[in-house]
Amino acid sequence: xxxxxxxxxxxLTLVITAGFLIDVPMIPILLETSRNLFLHVPMWFTxxxxxxxxxxxxxxxxxxxxxxxxxxxxxxxxxxxVFGICGLLTGSLWAxxxxxxxxxxxxxxxxxxAVAMLIYFAYFILRSSxxxxxxxxxxxxxxxxxxxxxxxxxxYIIPRQMPSLHPGAEGNPAFSEITAPELRFVFYPAIIxxxxxxxxxxxxxxxxxxLESRMEYK
Amino acid sequence: xxxxIIIIVIAFLNYALELFPLDQQYEQYEGVEKAEGxxxxxSSNDLILIVLGVSxxxxxxxxxxxxxxxxxxxxxxxxxxxxxxxx
Numbered sequence: 001x002x003x004x005x006x007x008x009x010x011x012l013t014l015v016i017t018a019g020f021l022i023d024v025p026m027i028p029i030l031l032e033t034s035r036n037l038f039l040h041v042p043m044w045f046t047x048x049x050x051x052x053x054x055x056x057x058x059x060x061x062x063x064x065x066x067x068x069x070x071x072x073x074x075x076x077x078x079x080x081x082v083f084g085i086c087g088l089l090t091g092s093l094w095a096x097x098x099x100x101x102x103x104x105x106x107x108x109x110x111x112x113x114a115v116a117m118l119i120y121f122a123y124f125i126l127r128s129s130x131x132x133x134x135x136x137x138x139x140x141x142x143x144x145x146x147x148x149x150x151x152x153x154x155x156y157i158i159p160r161q162m163p164s165l166h167p168g169a170e171g172n173p174a175f176s177e178i179t180a181p182e183l184r185f186v187f188y189p190a191i192i193x194x195x196x197x198x199x200x201x202x203x204x205x206x207x208x209x210x211l212e213s214r215m216e217y218k
Numbered sequence: 219x220x221x222x223i224i225i226i227v228i229a230f231l232n233y234a235l236e237l238f239p240l241d242q243q244y245e246q247y248e249g250v251e252k253a254e255g256x257x258x259x260x261s262s263n264d265l266i267l268i269v270l271g272v273s274x275x276x277x278x279x280x281x282x283x284x285x286x287x288x289x290x291x292x293x294x295x296x297x298x299x300x301x302x303x304x305x
Contacts, residue, residue, distance in 0.1 A: 001288050009281050016277060020270040032266075200284065207291045211298055 005203075008196035015193045018186050025180045029098055036094050038186050042194040043087035044113075048151065049195045050080040050202065051120075055148035058141040068210065070137035073144055074127065075206045079198050081120050088113060099165055109159040109166045116154045119147050 019038035027034065054076030061069035091110065096102045105111060126143050130136035160171055168174030175184075253261055260267050 001285065001292070005285075005288070009285075013274070013277065016273055017270060020266055020273070200288075204284070204288050204291055207295060211291070211294055214298065 004196075005200050008193065008200055011189070012193040012197055015186060015190045019190065022182060022186060024183065033094060033098060034180075034183065036090065037183055038190040040087065040090040040094060041187065042190045043083050043090060044155070045191045046194045046198045047080045047083040047087060048155075050076050050083065050198050051148050051151055053202075054080060054144055058144040058148075061137060061141045062145075065134075065137075067133070067137065067213065070141065071209045071213065072202075072206055073141060075202050075209060077120060077123055077144060077147075078205065079202050081117065081124075082201075083194075083198060084113070084117050084120070088117065107166060108162045108164055109155065109169070112154040112158060116151055119150055123147055 015038065019035055024032065024034045026032075054073045057069050057073035057076060060066070061073060088110075091113075092102050095104070095107075095110070099107075103110065123140065123143055127136055127140050130139060159166070159169060163170055167176075260271070
């Protein structure tokens, strides 16, 4: 096992511990749940990072037709969807106890995040409908470039134009000067830590899939 | 390796907890005696440390699982590599 993986393990352990131990300001309604900032938000940042990696791998596949790039793109998309689902579930739970509902269709960010997930589910359905691996890889790469290009609109541009309870709406930044500054000391390391974890998971899945394909076509 | 480390950590925690038995609190009912040591620490701060403990148990279990799978894939890669050279 490579040394950076141990660093990720220790880093994330420290982040989780710090996330529970630092003093957070007690804001009405939010109370202790402001600690969710260290867990729920990094899920989305990790998803963005991993989907972006998948986007790059898909472009590289179309440039080179290297089957390894297709495996990498598929792996990245898979891990991104897992983190996205975690983001949706954690957000739903948090919403229940601060906004009062598990799900609300008046909330643009929540619904558009679900739409982004559906677009990515279609990626796997598309993949499973081809038997020829080369055709599958080409179609999947083209679709993945489309899917990745919808993400900034669905999760960044459109929600900012609309009224919402979610931070980062109506033209305001999600992280503003009214947010307690000490939260940043755990929040930014948490993003780095979870991206590291996602990279580790991607590494394992990619190596497994590569072995599988090598054994099939030997 | 990982398994033995986990066993050592659990054994240590067990030992640490037994140094400060909870039932001391119930020997006398006059007034409430505060628990000391590790148990006392864990009981403080509105029990947030218990949530931390639970989260870390889950995190370490998942981590151990990931390390195990990672090593299994490495072993398989090495086996595949040597199979290619011998055949």
